[in-house]
Amino acid sequence: MSAVFLISKLSRSFPLGRGLKLTQIQPYIRRTTTTLAQEHVQRVAVDEIPTVGKKWVGRWLFGCSGMVFGAVVIGGLTRLTESGLSMTDWHLFGKRPPITQADWEREFEQYKAYPEFQMKNQDISLQDFKFIWWMEYGHRQWGRTIGTCFLLPAAYFWHKGWFTRALKKRVIACGLLIGCQGLLGWYMVKSGLEKERFQEPSDVPRVSQYRLASHLGMAFVLYSLFLWNGLEVVYPAQGIKQVTAQARKFRKFAHMTKGWVFITALSGALVAGLDAGLVYNSFPKFADRWIPSDLLAFSPTLRNFTENPTTVQFDHRILGTVALCMATAVTVWSRRGVKLPPRAYTAATALGAMAWTQVGLGISTLLLYVPTALAAMHQSGSLLTLSFAIWLTHELRHVKKLPK
Incomplete structure (x- = not known):
């Protein structure tokens, strides 16, 4: 299969009739065979285990x-x-x-x-x-x-x-x-x-x-x-016959979503560490305001982002909302005709569904003044959301740029 791929690549890159010499195509053969060898090693790495x-x-x-x-x-x-x-x-x-x-x-x-x-x-x-x-x-x-x-x-x-x-x-x-x-x-x-x-x-x-x-x-x-x-x-990860530019963009966005979910989870640790979930127990507003009056109460300003419970809760809400939008976009995008490995569609749907569940748990935890059971489910939900994001990006491993 590799030899057929190499011959087809050579025929497209060097059409017959040009009068090419062997020395002209030798560097190209070396580069292409090296790429094929690397791909072969990646494919059989797991197969080395009995x-x-x-x-x-x-x-x-x-x-x-x-x-x-x-x-x-x-x-x-x-x-x-x-x-x-x-x-x-x-x-x-x-x-x-x-x-x-x-x-x-x-x-x-x-x-x-x-x-x-x-x-x-x-x-x-x-x-x-x-x-x-x-x-x-x-x-x-x-x-x-x-x-x-x-x-x-x-x-x-x-x-x-x-x-x-x-x-x-x-x-x-x-x-x-x-x-x-x-x-x-x-x-x-x-x-x-x-x-x-x-x-x-x-x-x-x-x-x-x-x-x-x-x-x-x-x-x-x-x-x-x-x-x-x-x-x-x-x-x-399942392979894919043809990698399109749209699929590569989807893969990049999926990795960005995974990173954002991770950052959102870390901000939740700051919320837990400062008991910031008990500061404003209303949603979507903070009491009767969209922007709380004590958002930047500490000096210097940067302290507010890690030490002011109000700011920490505000940031976590923003990060969670953005994570929800990104996960939803991943799910919708996967259903709009982009060519992906078969399991990637399931992973994208699961990620979107879990993101909505996680936001629902977060809002419920806030409105009910952080009951232990709900708060524990919310923290577990953050790890489940990250799990589905990891699964999705794993399924997209082979959605990469084809060798030129």
């Missing part, structure tokens, strides 16, 4: 992505129930949970030495403390379980030779991200335990919104890597 290996590596990658998804959900619930600062120490391999009454009282006394209890939870009972402690403990142990479920199979698959060269690099990257994620999680919690950050009576003890956004953003990156590689191993 069939049984692809099955188990794919299950492992999808399983890891599902566990990271679960970690995001549990982390959101931990934040919403304000449980994250209940454990005031951190151990690499975890620690034995309290068993006896004396153990619980000792753990409770540790909690009392930090700002959240002293400034906010002075009336909390030991029974209530047990609930928030178990929430945070469960989140940390889930993270450690992810590390175990990643590392042990990865070592086995590597030993069996079931990783391609490219996949080995990605596996190493995922392992580093898991380690960094654990450290960043503790660094985030530590920001809520630093007494010097909460000196004024009006201060609210909570983790830094910057560290929270970094922690969530890294989880999204890790999830995306697992999902993309799982799709690559189990469901390689």
Whole structure:
């Protein structure tokens, strides 16, 4: 098939009758054969893994992505129930949970030495403390379980030779991200335990919104890597016979939409970190105004975008609205005759449907004063929206410019 393609390319580029010499077409042959070789390597990269290996590596990658998804959900619930600062120490391999009454009282006394209890939870009972402690403990142990479920199979698959060269690099990257994620999680919690950050009576003890956004953003990156590689191993992107200029523009716009969804999700982390969802609980206006009066209340102005709850909520609404418009445009465009791989149409429709669902969840969460269940669904919805965007861009992998 490659030889036929090469001959057809030569016949179009150098019609008969020109009296060409061999030396004139040799550079063109070298460039074309190099391109064909690169495309062949890309096509067989996954095929280097034996069939049984692809099955188990794919299950492992999808399983890891599902566990990271679960970690995001549990982390959101931990934040919403304000449980994250209940454990005031951190151990690499975890620690034995309290068993006896004396153990619980000792753990409770540790909690009392930090700002959240002293400034906010002075009336909390030991029974209530047990609930928030178990929430945070469960989140940390889930993270450690992810590390175990990643590392042990990865070592086995590597030993069996079931990783391609490219996949080995990605596996190493995922392992580093898991380690960094654990450290960043503790660094985030530590920001809520630093007494010097909460000196004024009006201060609210909570983790830094910057560290929270970094922690969530890294989880999204890790999830995306697992999902993309799982799709690559189990469901390689379908080819397309003819790539049109419109299809290439569609692919570029799909990638832009994916990036915008990711940025919108990060802005949601700032909303969560500042409890900005409780500032204005009306939609579409902010109380009775389109532009809130305290939008730029902080000085210098740039502080408002990351530290002013009103501005952070305003930005998240704008970003979410734009993301909805872009996802809707992707769905409509895919139905207007653009030539795409078969599964890409389904992915584009799913992305548009999920975007509308996500906006509906966001508005409901806002109007109902951030109930825990709805807020957790909204955070999970952001990851689902990103998932469909990843699926779509994966299906468009081969919608690229043809070699000239």
